[in-house]
Amino acid sequence: MTEKNWPLYEVFLRPRNGLAHKHVGSLHAVDDEMALQNARDAYTRRGEVTSLWVVPSKAIIASEPGEKDAFLEPSDKERKPYRHPTFYDIPDEVGHM
Amino acid sequence: MTTALTIDRTRHCQYLLRLGDTALVLGHRLSEWCAKAPFLEEELALANMALDLIGQARALLKHAAGIEGRGRSEDELAYLRDAHEFRNVLLAEQPNGDFAQTMARHLFYAAFAEPHWALLKSSRDAELAGIAAKAEKETAYHLRHASEWVIRLGDGTAESKRRMELAIADLWPFTGELFETDAVDAAMLDAGIAADVSQTREAWNATVGTVLAEATLQRPRDGWMQSGGRNGRHTEHLGHLLAQMQFLPRAYPGAKW
Numbered sequence: 001m002t003e004k005n006w007p008l009y010e011v012f013l014r015p016r017n018g019l020a021h022k023h024v025g026s027l028h029a030v031d032d033e034m035a036l037q038n039a040r041d042a043y044t045r046r047g048e049v050t051s052l053w054v055v056p057s058k059a060i061i062a063s064e065p066g067e068k069d070a071f072l073e074p075s076d077k078e079r080k081p082y083r084h085p086t087f088y089d090i091p092d093e094v095g096h097m
Numbered sequence: 098m099t100t101a102l103t104i105d106r107t108r109h110c111q112y113l114l115r116l117g118d119t120a121l122v123l124g125h126r127l128s129e130w131c132a133k134a135p136f137l138e139e140e141l142a143l144a145n146m147a148l149d150l151i152g153q154a155r156a157l158l159k160h161a162a163g164i165e166g167r168g169r170s171e172d173e174l175a176y177l178r179d180a181h182e183f184r185n186v187l188l189a190e191q192p193n194g195d196f197a198q199t200m201a202r203h204l205f206y207a208a209f210a211e212p213h214w215a216l217l218k219s220s221r222d223a224e225l226a227g228i229a230a231k232a233e234k235e236t237a238y239h240l241r242h243a244s245e246w247v248i249r250l251g252d253g254t255a256e257s258k259r260r261m262e263l264a265i266a267d268l269w270p271f272t273g274e275l276f277e278t279d280a281v282d283a284a285m286l287d288a289g290i291a292a293d294v295s296q297t298r299e300a301w302n303a304t305v306g307t308v309l310a311e312a313t314l315q316r317p318r319d320g321w322m323q324s325g326g327r328n329g330r331h332t333e334h335l336g337h338l339l340a341q342m343q344f345l346p347r348a349y350p351g352a353k354w
Binding site for chain 2: 027028029030031033034037038040041042045
C-alpha cells in the first residue's frame with residue numbers, strides 16, 4: 001500500500017443541518033471513485049449528510065503553522081480598527097447593518 | 098383475479114421467505130469478512146452492506162412471520178429453522194472465497210436485486226412495497242461498489258484478472274436460479290404481489306454485460322444452472338453457515354444483552 005498506488009485524500013462533508021463543508025478526516029484509496037465510496041462508507045455511517053467531497057491531499061495548498069504569526073497576523077477590531085467599517089453613525093431608521 | 102382475501106397465505110409466506118432468507122444468508126456471509134478485509138475502508142464497506150442486508154432480512158422475516166400466522170417472531174425464523182427450511186437462492190450461501198469471489202457474487206446478486214426491488218415498490222403488498230423502496234436505494238450502492246471492484250480487478254494485474262475470471266466462472270452456474278419461476282411466483286404475480294423476473298432478467302443481462310466488458314472479462318456461456326435453494330435443497334455450505342450463525346440463540350435461548 002505505497003503512497004504512489006494508494007494516494008491520500010482529504011474528506012469534507014456538509015451535514016443536513018449545515019451551510020458549509022467541514023473537514024472530517026482523510027483516507028487512502030486507489031483512485032477518485034473509490035475514494036468517494038470509501039469516504040461514504042467511513043464518514044456517513046451515522047448522521048445525515050447532503051454532500052461529500054474528496055480531494056487529493058496533494059491538491060491542497062495550506063498555510064504553514066510556523067508562519068502563522070507573520071502570514072495571518074491578528075486583524076481583529078481591537079488591534080487593527082482601521083480595517084473595520086465601524087466609524088459611521090448609523091441613523092436609527094436604517095437598523096442593523 | 099384473486100382478491101386480498103383469497104391470497105394463499107402459504108405461498109405468500111414462501112415468497113417472502115425466499116427474499117428474506119437470501120438477504121439474511123448473504124448478509125451473514127459479508128459479516129464473515131469482519132476483521133479480515135483487505136484494508137480498513139473496505140472493512141467498513143463490507144460491514145455496511147452486511148447490515149443493510151440483515152436489516153432487509155429482519156423486515157422481510159417479520160412480515161413473513163405475520164403472514165404465516167403461527168405467532169413466530171423474525172428471530173425464531175432466523176435462528177431456529179434448519180437448513181432444509183431455508184428458502185434462499187444458492188448463490189447467497191456460496192463461500193466468500195477471496196475478495197474477487199465476494200465481489201463477483203455481490204455483482205450478480207445486486208444486479209438482480211436492484212431492478213427487482215424497483216419493481217416490488219409497486220407490489221399490492223404494502224408492507225413489501227415499503228421494504229422495497231428502502232432496499233432499492235441500499236442496493237443501488239451495493240451494485241455500484243461491487244461493479245467498480247469487478248472492473249478494477251478484471252482490468253487490473255495479471256493476478257487480479259486471473260482471480261476475477263475464476264470467480265465469474267465459478268459463480269455463473271448459480272445465476273440462473275435468480276430468474277426461476279414456479280407455482281408460488283405465478284400465484285403471487287397473479288395477486289399483484291410479486292415482480293416479474295423476466296423483466297429483471299433483461300436489466301441484469303445489460304448491467305452484467307456492461308460491467309464484464311469494461312472489466313475486460315469474458316462473459317461465460319449459459320449452460321446448466323444450479324437450482325433448489327428456493328425449495329430448501331441446499332449446498333453443503335448452508336449447514337456450516339447456520340451452525341455458526343445460530344449457535345448462540347440455540348445454546349442460550351432467550352439470551353439478551
